[in-house]
Amino acid sequence: MWTGILQLYDATGDKAFLNYVYDDMHTRVASDGALPLFKPIPYNIDMINAGRVLLPLHKATGEARFRKAIDVQFEPLKTFPRTKTSNYWHKARYPWQVWLDGLYMGQPFQTQYARVTKNPALFADTVNQIRTVEKILRHPGNGLYYHGWDESRAQRWADPKTGLSPNFWGRAMGWWVCALIDTYDLSDGFDAQGRADIARILRQTIEALLAVRSRDGLWYQVLDQGTRAGNYEEASASAMITYAILKAARLGIVDAPTRAEGMKSLSALIERFVTPTALNGICQVAGLGGTPYRDGSYDYYLSEKIVANDPKGVGALFMALAEALRV
Incomplete structure (x- = not known):
């Protein structure tokens, strides 16, 4: 926040x-x-x-x-600790696992630190981690990204062949696009090809996300199953994706019509979830594995508590509003 x-x-x-x-x-x-x-x-x-x-x-x-x-x-x-592909583990208690959340938690700060210390090798490492996520976690058909990947295939939630989790969680992809746009912004002056790859990945991801947006202009808890019983429009994912779209437009990664779609989503977000005292409709937390065990199923993501004023949603709304003001 x-x-x-x-x-x-x-x-x-x-x-x-x-x-x-x-x-x-x-x-x-x-x-x-x-x-x-x-x-x-x-x-x-x-x-x-x-x-x-x-x-x-x-x-x-x-x-x-x-x-x-x-x-x-x-x-x-x-x-x-890192996977064999050189990606950071999500946590020591989640060994050999890469979650989309973790790209936002680590890579923008690492890129910022690369600038502070004038160390382009750190940005090169970030680009490698991002490219690996695109290669492994992206669905080749719809362009969406799975929530997590277990390189060891040891987790029950992981597909035994691919290691991928079963679903496309909204906020995970919100973290992902925020990681991409913030890393791009912070990397000005570093390797041009690396930055171009980040911009391409972000542009393609935004296209995929717009394809699964709700009629009102928001994004679902489970992104690609909007018509399935129990699914709902979720505030934090919608705010994060909106922020990434608006910032990508400001930085020239997407065009003016795409920015207009982002503004439509911002208006829908405010109308649907904002009251004078609260931002409502936020999934409090979601993850994979752990205790009690989270299996990454559709029913699991819908079972998590929906709350108001969680910083993960409020902070993302602030970010989106700030971008809307930068005209």
Whole structure:
């Protein structure tokens, strides 16, 4: 959510947004860059993404502690376990697994760190991980991406031949397109072919997502089964995909008519889910494996609790609104 708030600051210049994030981070970052309130679970890619707010805070305040904290935040990635394809595991407790969620949690921050440290090899690594996900997790027919892949084929949710999970979860693809557009944005000046590949993958993915959008302009919890009983339009996926479309238009990856489709989705998102006090319709959490076991089935994704004001949805809405303001 901090990222969305900072993007609203960038779009509006209203320092209230910057001050909100600064006040929240003030006690979290020590003078030497240590993160005393941050207790990362060892090798958990979900813990990495929050580090993206440190560089904007450093630039806005000039406080050296925020720059030092960027190095602290990157440290786990130096030894993070990887698949044989060289992709980061999702977590140590999910070995040999790549989830779409994890691309957003790790790759934009890694690309940002590559810029800070002037290390193009890090961006090359990011491009390799993205290309591998396209090669393995993309369905060749509809262009959608499966939620996860188990290289070891050990999980019950994994297809014994491909290692892929069975369904296309909405928010997983929301994370994926956010990872693509933010990585592209942060990689300006790095390898042109790598950036071109990211842009191509994003453009093709947006086309696939628009093909399964609801009549109202939103996206379903299980993307390709909108007419199936129990499925529903989900707020966080819709906000993330809308953000990616609008930002891709601003950066020249998709055209003006596609931006208009993104604005249609933003209007639908606000009309369908936003009240004066809440963003409703957010899937609280979903994953694969674990305890109790999540089998990746259609019924599983529909069984997860639907909540209001979850940061995963609110932050994405802020990001989409910020892009809508950048005309």
